[in-house]
Amino acid sequence: MERSLSIPARLSELSAVREAVIDFIGPGLDETEKGRVVLTIDEAVSNVITHGYNCDESKTVDIGMKSDHNSFTFIISDTAGEFNPLLSAPADMGAYHEHGHSSGLGVDVYRRIMKVQYIRNAEGGNRLILVKEKKNENQ
Amino acid sequence: MRLLIGEAVLQITEKISDGVCIITLSGDIDAHTSASFKEAIDKNIASGNIRIVFDFSALNYISSAGIGVLNAALHTVKGKGGKMSIACASKTVYDTLDVMYFTKKIAVKNDLASSIKEVTAS
Numbered sequence: 001m002e003r004s005l006s007i008p009a010r011l012s013e014l015s016a017v018r019e020a021v022i023d024f025i026g027p028g029l030d031e032t033e034k035g036r037v038v039l040t041i042d043e044a045v046s047n048v049i050t051h052g053y054n055c056d057e058s059k060t061v062d063i064g065m066k067s068d069h070n071s072f073t074f075i076i077s078d079t080a081g082e083f084n085p086l087l088s089a090p091a092d093m094g095a096y097h098e099h100g101h102s103s104g105l106g107v108d109v110y111r112r113i114m115k116v117q118y119i120r121n122a123e124g125g126n127r128l129i130l131v132k133e134k135k136n137e138n139q
Numbered sequence: 140m141r142l143l144i145g146e147a148v149l150q151i152t153e154k155i156s157d158g159v160c161i162i163t164l165s166g167d168i169d170a171h172t173s174a175s176f177k178e179a180i181d182k183n184i185a186s187g188n189i190r191i192v193f194d195f196s197a198l199n200y201i202s203s204a205g206i207g208v209l210n211a212a213l214h215t216v217k218g219k220g221g222k223m224s225i226a227c228a229s230k231t232v233y234d235t236l237d238v239m240y241f242t243k244k245i246a247v248k249n250d251l252a253s254s255i256k257e258v259t260a261s
Binding site for chain 2: 011012014015018031032035036038039042043046049050093096097099100101102103105106109112113
């Protein structure tokens with residue numbers, strides 16, 4: 001099964017993205033795992049809008065969703081400047097809490113929750129591929 | 140305050156009860172609505188309300204943006220000798236707090252009374 005949506009780079013669109021992900025996953029994951037996937041996609045799209053596009057509403061974020069027997073795959077595409085989240089250092093949680101930081105956890109979270117692959121498009125733009133494996137009922 | 144239909148909705152209500160500021164959230168705290176959340180907390184801290192309970196019983200979702208607001212507020216409140224606690228987080232919201240290690244930093248209680256007790260204890 002496949003589905004896709006394109007949104008303007010506007011943070012108010014995040015709610016619609018989450019609803020689309022929830023709807024696409026359906027009963028395919030338990031509530032906790034579904035919540036974590038929704039969080040991951042939300043964090044990744046938020047980063048594109050905020051940091052990739054500087055909230056430029058004329059820009060677009062494309063979200064592709066695929067489901068097969070083994071996994072859910074989400075592909076987040078943009079035309080922003082190069083940003084590979086896999087090159088970001090892990091968040092320093094000690095410093096985060098000690099200094100009362102208010103940002104910087106998003107990338108770390110989704111790298112821990114899903115398998116992440118990054119592709120820089122030859123024609124420009126970034127493609128983030130996030131995969132969540134389904135639990136086999138026989139396991 | 141309430142944001143437009145179609146966007147994430149976040150309703151925030153506040154009350155002071157026996158020296159405790161209870162902030163009730165309804166809806167979603169994400170990168171879009173977190174500024175309103177911050178505004179409500181900062182206003183209360185500026186007014187001297189440093190014993191704060193967040194009632195999450197009607198909160199559907201929180202992202203790192205919301206947890207960032209809480210983390211910054213906790214740092215400020217602790218610096219002023221205050222306390223914060225979260226009450227009635229749903230399973231999903233609690234899991235998000237836990238994934239970001241925030242459950243190790245703030246008391247998350249199953250009911251409002253326990254959270255109030257937590258922030259008023261010496």
